[in-house]
Amino acid sequence: MIALACDHGGFELMRVVKSHLxxxxxxxxxxxxxxxxxxxxxxxxxxxARAVANCECDKGILICGTGIGMAIAANKVPGIRAAxxxxxxxxxxxxxxxxxxxxxxxxxxxDAALALNIIGVFLNTAFDGDGRHGRRVDMLNALDETRxxxx
Numbered sequence: 221m222i223a224l225a226c227d228h229g230g231f232e233l234m235r236v237v238k239s240h241l242x243x244x245x246x247x248x249x250x251x252x253x254x255x256x257x258x259x260x261x262x263x264x265x266x267x268x269a270r271a272v273a274n275c276e277c278d279k280g281i282l283i284c285g286t287g288i289g290m291a292i293a294a295n296k297v298p299g300i301r302a303a304x305x306x307x308x309x310x311x312x313x314x315x316x317x318x319x320x321x322x323x324x325x326x327x328x329x330x331d332a333a334l335a336l337n338i339i340g341v342f343l344n345t346a347f348d349g350d351g352r353h354g355r356r357v358d359m360l361n362a363l364d365e366t367r368x369x370x371x
Contacts, residue, residue: 222248222343223277223322225268225290227261230283233327233335237281240336246343249277265293272321273299280322281339287326294322298364301357306330311338315345319357 222241226234231253241248251267253259261284271277280302282290287304294302302322303314306329314320323342325335347353 223268229285287324
């Protein structure tokens with residue numbers, strides 16, 4: 221199950237993404253927004269990110285104008301490793317090297333065809349958890365635990 225969220229800047233691209241996921245039989249939960257009216261991206265990013273962090277969803281796809289705001293908001297949730305990706309290489313590296321569990325996209329930066337290709341790479345690339353990549357993700361996870369202890 222994929223957690224989806226967008227703001228007004230990502231609304232139209234999210235419609236394309238949902239149609240694509242439907243066509244390939246990929247289940248998702250839509251955490252909003254549900255209109256193109258101006259809204260605040262952190263609200264939607266955090267809802268979706270919490271679903272991933274709580275293992276209600278396997279991964280997340282978040283879309284705003286640049287992908288940056290959604291990534292910043294999602295990365296505030298412990299257990300989330302959100303990556304803004306603008307090409308196939310960064311999508312593959314986000315998964316294989318960083319075990320990113322949330323993909324963020326910029327609807328004002330990339331077109332729909334590239335977005336769907338990036339999503340394909342993100343969803344179909346495994347984490348190379350051996351050696352240095354696994355060690356580094358473990359270090360990131362330890363930072364989340366430290367952050368929780370400081371509350």
